[in-house]
Amino acid sequence: MSVTVKGIDALEAPYNPGIPLDLDWIAGVQVNRSAVERRTASLPARRSVKQEWQAAWLLRAVQLIDLTTLNGDDTPGRVRRLCAKARQPVRQEILDALGVGHLPLKVAAVCTWPALVPPAVEALKGSGIPVAAVAAGFPAGLSPLAQRVDEVRACVAAGADEIDIVISRRHVLTGDWRALYDEVQAFKEACGGAHLKAIIAAGELGTLRNVYRASLVCMMAGADFVKTSTGKETVNATLPIGLVMVRAMRDYMERTGYRVGFKPAGGIRQAKDALNWMILMKEELGDAWLTPALFRLGASGLLTDIERQLEHHVTGRYSAAHRHPMG
Secondary structure (H helix, E strand, C coil): CCCCCCCCCCCCCCCCCHHHHHHHHHHHHHHHHHHHHHHHHHHHHHHHCHHHHHHHHHHHHCCCEEEEEECCCCCHHHHHHHHHHHHCCCCCHHHHHHHCCCCCCCCEEEEEEEEHHHHHHCCCCCCCCCCEEECCCCCCCCCCHHHHHHHHHHHHHCCCCCEEEEECHHHHCCCHHHHHHHHHHHHHHHHHEEEEECCCCCHCCCCHHHHHHHHHHHHHCCCCCCCCCCCCCCCCCCHHHHHHHHEEEEEEEECCCCCEECEEECCCHHHHHHHHHHHHHHHHHHHCCCCCCCEEEECCCHHHHHHHHHHHHCCCCCCHHCCCCCC
């Protein structure tokens, strides 16, 4: 059995220099919730991925994962085990049976706490897999701004290639767009050469209009990616939230010429969830966005289910989840 797999496009990760804050653009934002929900409800039915094509899509999904551990009991040993899985995310015998055992396969990044960046950097040396660190008072973003900026700088100094910052939700809820813009701009400056992913914690912003506006302000301030959630909110990544953010990205690109990446995170645990997010990106932005340069899936348990689905594709049966340890 063999699977045809297209190579990941060699697109560089986006760098968004940002633009001046445009309050008129923000004030003019309108979002039709009913239309958003109708559109996202139709996506799985519009494009069904089956058999060999499904295996190929799942292999692509592996390459889009920011493999994540953000538990209170994380240790350097757990991070090193996660990095080993990042280097070899799917068992070799499964890849061989699919006919792709000769192709390099690795996840997009490993994401962890600031204190655990050094062991992650060491464990991934020579792999080409970047280390992403959550920062800026993750997950609430309620520590003083100076401390949050210093934390970003410390993560970069420790070797993090990407910084997932979390915004202050209060700025969105009170409509203080200047404060949000200045905050994200400060994080961007502190990142230096590292890429900035702005987590807007969409489930805590009240309305889809706020989701769009928060995404837009973060992009204006220079965010290279916008990310749905910390994974700690009651509501995390949902397709309606994702659609609104993706359309904000598209509008930003059309107005400025700058591409910004997208990262849904929180609650993405099953292979079918990954496929739905990939379908959303393909339908809204096209194949060019199905690359780790522009699209990531923030997840901890997703890889386990993808590997089980690939094994089922090869053998016709599912193995127990404990056969696919994550750390």
